[in-house]
Amino acid sequence: MSAPLTASAAAAAIAPGARPATGFWRRALRHRSFVLGAGLSLLVLGAALLSLVWTPWSAYDIDVASKLHPPSAAHWLGTDVLGRDIVSLLLVGARSTIMVGVIAVGIGLTFGVCLGLIAAARKGWIEELIMRLSDFTFAFPAVLSAIMLAAVAGPGMLTSTTAIGIFQIPTFVRVTRGSANAIWAREFVLAARAAGKGSFRITIEHVLPNILSILIVQATIQFALAILAEAALSYLGLGTQPPQPSWGRMLNDAQTLLFQSPMLAVYPGAAIAIAVLGLNLLGDGLRDLLDPRLARER
Amino acid sequence: MSGAPLIEVKDLGVRLNTSRGPAQAVRGVSFALRRGETLGLVGESGCGKSVTALALMGLLPESAVISGSIRLDDTELVELPDKAYCKLRGNRISMIFQEPMTALNPMHTIGHQVAEPLLRHTGVSAAEARQEAIALLDRVGLPDAAKRIDAYPHQFSGGQRQRITIAMALACQPDVLIADEPTTALDVTIQGQILDLIAGLVEERGMAMILISHDLGVIAENVARMMVMYGGTVVESGETNAVFTRMGHPYTQGLFRARPRLGARKGTRLKTIAGTVPELADLPAGCSFADRCAIVEQRCRVALPAVVDVGASHGVRCIRTDVSMAAGDVGA
Amino acid sequence: MSVFFLRRILTLVATLFAASLIIFLVLDALPGNAAQMLMGADASPDAVHALTVKLGLDQPLAVRYLLWIKGMAVGDLGNSYVYGTPVSGLIAERLVLTIPLAIMSMLITVTLALAAGIYTAANHNKLGDVGVMSLTQIGIALPNFWFAILLILLFSVKLQLLSAGGFAGWDDGIWPGIRSLLLPAISLAVVQAAILARVTRSAVLEVLREDFVRTARAKGLGKREVLWRHVLRNAIIPVMTVMGLQFANLLAGTIVIENVFYLPGLGRLIFQSIANRDLIVVRNCVMLLAAMVVIVNFVVDVLYAFIDPRIKVANL
Numbered sequence: 016m017s018a019p020l021t022a023s024a025a026a027a028a029i030a031p032g033a034r035p036a037t038g039f040w041r042r043a044l045r046h047r048s049f050v051l052g053a054g055l056s057l058l059v060l061g062a063a064l065l066s067l068v069w070t071p072w073s074a075y076d077i078d079v080a081s082k083l084h085p086p087s088a089a090h091w092l093g094t095d096v097l098g099r100d101i102v103s104l105l106l107v108g109a110r111s112t113i114m115v116g117v118i119a120v121g122i123g124l125t126f127g128v129c130l131g132l133i134a135a136a137r138k139g140w141i142e143e144l145i146m147r148l149s150d151f152t153f154a155f156p157a158v159l160s161a162i163m164l165a166a167v168a169g170p171g172m173l174t175s176t177t178a179i180g181i182f183q184i185p186t187f188v189r190v191t192r193g194s195a196n197a198i199w200a201r202e203f204v205l206a207a208r209a210a211g212k213g214s215f216r217i218t219i220e221h222v223l224p225n226i227l228s229i230l231i232v233q234a235t236i237q238f239a240l241a242i243l244a245e246a247a248l249s250y251l252g253l254g255t256q257p258p259q260p261s262w263g264r265m266l267n268d269a270q271t272l273l274f275q276s277p278m279l280a281v282y283p284g285a286a287i288a289i290a291v292l293g294l295n296l297l298g299d300g301l302r303d304l305l306d307p308r309l310a311r312e313r
Numbered sequence: 314m315s316g317a318p319l320i321e322v323k324d325l326g327v328r329l330n331t332s333r334g335p336a337q338a339v340r341g342v343s344f345a346l347r348r349g350e351t352l353g354l355v356g357e358s359g360c361g362k363s364v365t366a367l368a369l370m371g372l373l374p375e376s377a378v379i380s381g382s383i384r385l386d387d388t389e390l391v392e393l394p395d396k397a398y399c400k401l402r403g404n405r406i407s408m409i410f411q412e413p414m415t416a417l418n419p420m421h422t423i424g425h426q427v428a429e430p431l432l433r434h435t436g437v438s439a440a441e442a443r444q445e446a447i448a449l450l451d452r453v454g455l456p457d458a459a460k461r462i463d464a465y466p467h468q469f470s471g472g473q474r475q476r477i478t479i480a481m482a483l484a485c486q487p488d489v490l491i492a493d494e495p496t497t498a499l500d501v502t503i504q505g506q507i508l509d510l511i512a513g514l515v516e517e518r519g520m521a522m523i524l525i526s527h528d529l530g531v532i533a534e535n536v537a538r539m540m541v542m543y544g545g546t547v548v549e550s551g552e553t554n555a556v557f558t559r560m561g562h563p564y565t566q567g568l569f570r571a572r573p574r575l576g577a578r579k580g581t582r583l584k585t586i587a588g589t590v591p592e593l594a595d596l597p598a599g600c601s602f603a604d605r606c607a608i609v610e611q612r613c614r615v616a617l618p619a620v621v622d623v624g625a626s627h628g629v630r631c632i633r634t635d636v637s638m639a640a641g642d643v644g645a
Numbered sequence: 646m647s648v649f650f651l652r653r654i655l656t657l658v659a660t661l662f663a664a665s666l667i668i669f670l671v672l673d674a675l676p677g678n679a680a681q682m683l684m685g686a687d688a689s690p691d692a693v694h695a696l697t698v699k700l701g702l703d704q705p706l707a708v709r710y711l712l713w714i715k716g717m718a719v720g721d722l723g724n725s726y727v728y729g730t731p732v733s734g735l736i737a738e739r740l741v742l743t744i745p746l747a748i749m750s751m752l753i754t755v756t757l758a759l760a761a762g763i764y765t766a767a768n769h770n771k772l773g774d775v776g777v778m779s780l781t782q783i784g785i786a787l788p789n790f791w792f793a794i795l796l797i798l799l800f801s802v803k804l805q806l807l808s809a810g811g812f813a814g815w816d817d818g819i820w821p822g823i824r825s826l827l828l829p830a831i832s833l834a835v836v837q838a839a840i841l842a843r844v845t846r847s848a849v850l851e852v853l854r855e856d857f858v859r860t861a862r863a864k865g866l867g868k869r870e871v872l873w874r875h876v877l878r879n880a881i882i883p884v885m886t887v888m889g890l891q892f893a894n895l896l897a898g899t900i901v902i903e904n905v906f907y908l909p910g911l912g913r914l915i916f917q918s919i920a921n922r923d924l925i926v927v928r929n930c931v932m933l934l935a936a937m938v939v940i941v942n943f944v945v946d947v948l949y950a951f952i953d954p955r956i957k958v959a960n961l
Contacts, residue, residue, distance in 0.1 A: 277798050284791030295786060410856060410863075419857075
């Protein structure tokens with residue numbers, strides 16, 4: 016199987032001045048997709064933080080008497096079939112979304128970067144083995160691996176998050192190895208080797224700092240993918256379990272009521288789309304800002 | 314050789330949009346070529362010689378602003394719509410590029426690529442075009458042309474590929490051939506062969522040729538007339554012999570001194586020209602060579618110097634030819 | 646056959662074996678016994694043991710794995726724990742839905758993506774490019790099942806043009822079937838097409854910068870001719886690579902989309918089997934999906950050699 020574009024793009028991305036320039040924020044605030052992306056991402060993060068201290072109503076209390084209310088002064092976006100306030104559900108849902116994203120990307124990043132760095136530092140059969148393994152994991156998208164895990168371990172947030180995280184590992188392996196290989200080929204690494212530094216020290220002192228910006232960009236984009244996967248799994252009932260509100264779950268509930276309350280199916284989806292769009296734009300913006308050479312390529 | 318010029322360029326100017334802002338890449342370039350005549354363009358990279366060539370081909374980016382006039386026979390080429398230009402390119406005016414390794418499409422057979430201009434510009438059938446392509450490849454000295462016509466570019470060496478691009482450029486018997494550094498990317502041993510091939514073909518077919526090179530030796534041996542370009546302008550032009558015997562511009566003299574020579578005493582240092590080529594985006598107001606010139610004066614920096622005739626059709630864009638040319642024969 | 650081909654086939658077989666091993670280990674060796682799962686936690690040990698023996702689960706792991714591999718080779722996948730009918734039959738009757746669905750959405754994806762990608766590259770940095778690229782940015786952010794719900798809202802609830810779900814089958818001719826797969830195929834395709842369009846655009850733009858494009862122009866070819874005759878064939882390789890990778894996502898997407906539209910396809914079978922704890926069905930379905938992904942990517946790899954003349958020689 017062939018490498019995804021991300022790996023080759025990342026390999027090409029090692030610019031001489033890969034660390035952010037001093038005028039980073041000045042340039043960032045002028046960058047349209049960065050500003051828009053950061054704004055949308057902060058909106059979602061803000062919603063999640065807000066839900067920790069305040070929601071208009073409780074997102075867990077069921078009040079069947081006031082079910083399926085249209086939007087009003089009391090319930091800004093109305094209520095769902097169990098009488099829960101939609102705004103409150105959306106706010107708390109942001110929390111689940113972010114939590115799953117952070118954990119899944121954390122798993123992918125930790126294992127992926129370690130394996131990628133090892134593959135780049137230790138050539139030969141170790142590299143071959145790691146790359147073959149990650150090639151092959153591509154055949155199991157997040158939904159599929161989550162389904163396998165759910166089949167044996169039962170559905171739930173932990174299962175789905177782990178599955179998404181595992182699915183993210185190969186992408187990080189490829190991106191890390193691709194860009195780390197490019198660093199290993201550079202003169203200052205040669206100089207470090209000539210000075211007798213071991214591959215572990217070179218990896219920590221030279222390789223990792225130089226590929227950091229690429230990893231940040233990739234992590235942002237993977238975060239967006241994790242949110243999409245989590246939403247799909249929760250929609251299928253394999254992810255976040257009730258009563259914990261989640262956007263995917265809300266869509267599942269709303270689908271049975273399409274003819275009565277169509278708008279219930281619109282809000283959670285829009286929330287997912289905003290979060291994903293924000294992260295994607297943020298990733299694009301970061302790529303432009305952290306890596307001028309790649310920006311020109313696009 | 315007499316009669317009306319085949320191609321006539323008058324006061325050509327090209328403005329390009331670069332990443333560093335708009336740049337006047339070419340200013341006031343004028344020349345005329347009759348059938349069978351050869352002209353050399355020499356200068357360092359970024360001096361505007363390739364931009365001039367692309368302007369003649371009409372292949373500059375859309376954002377480029379071209380002023381002045383380029384006439385091929387009676388057709389004005391500046392502002393010519395692309396559709397009409399396509400009928401001329403590869404047909405009446407052809408170009409050989411610098412990089413034979415990348416100038417050919419890796420996905421098509423060489424036979425297909427050589428036959429393409431024939432199919433495009435002449436009414437021949439595919440079978441005829443194929444026969445003609447074999448004949449052309451034979452003529453440019455590709456071994457086993459008939460057998461290798463269905464091979465792909467990666468199966469050939471650099472020199473062979475350059476022969477293929479020459480066959481491609483000559484397919485429709487063009488009137489004007491532009492060769493942009495045709496040997497720069499090749500091994501030294503191959504360079505002479507390719508230049509001889511081009512020279513032979515030019516003579517055989519009576520084409521007008523514009524040869525672009527940064528190598529004075531290549532220019533000296535292959536063209537009758539030459540123009541030295543610097544900072545987008547022609548700083549010296551004339552018969553090749555005349556220019557080589559009496560160099561008028563300090564830049565031409567510097568270029569000549571900087572060339573490596575066989576038989577030089579061991580330990581002789583190559584003389585380089587101090588300073589660097591100016592950025593086209595911020596050219597100085599006066600003579601573009603002023604900052605690197607040894608005999609620069611205050612008035613050199615005021616305005617672009619006019620061309621001074623220093624001999625029969627030998628012009629130098631310098632106001633200090635009295636000093637520069639009094640210095641004697643620098644080449645000898 | 647060339648060495649190139651032989652090597653690819655060996656890799657393919659090895660990959661399929663590795664996939665089967667992982668699937669088997671995850672589903673059959675990890676916690677719990679399938680029989681226990683089927684009968685629930687409070688079933689009597691004797692009953693569980695009886696079922697274990699009946700299902701052949703008392704044999705050693707290696708034996709069960711080899712029996713499964715042998716079964717796949719001869720087309721006998723065993724019987725469903727729940728329905729008692731052959732798994733191969735269950736899968737086959739679902740595939741008549743899922744395979745047409747996958748093909749339809751792949752066709753829509755490729756058509757939309759190539760059109761948008763080529764159009765935007767040819768109009769680089771013009772209004773049309775910026776507009777279409779903004780649309781793809783939004784397209785990538787849409788969860789496909791939400792887009793499906795929006796399509797249902799528009800076409801079934803509002804306009805009442807198409808049914809909101811269910812599958813008409815192929816018995817009444819081809820059109821009712823295709824009609825009922827249309828919305829699912831579109832909702833699967835749009836998101837993928839947005840990604841593929843961006844890949845196509847950058848691939849075409851990259852090739853447009855190559856020297857041989859200028860050579861082709863110098864021969865007298867118009868911009869359009871250069872694009873069609875010289876650029877696209879060079880740009881198609883990265884596009885195909887991504888298409889191959891997207892196929893995995895597409896199949897995973899069918900699991901979700903079949904649930905949105907209540908389509909009795911392979912995805913829904915997997916989903917129901919998990920709910921029923923019918924591990925033998927899950928195992929074979931997942932294996933089938935993984936095999937499809939691996940084989941499609943193998944085909945893409947082999948296609949490279951047909952498209953790019955440089956590959957054959959390099960590997961001979």
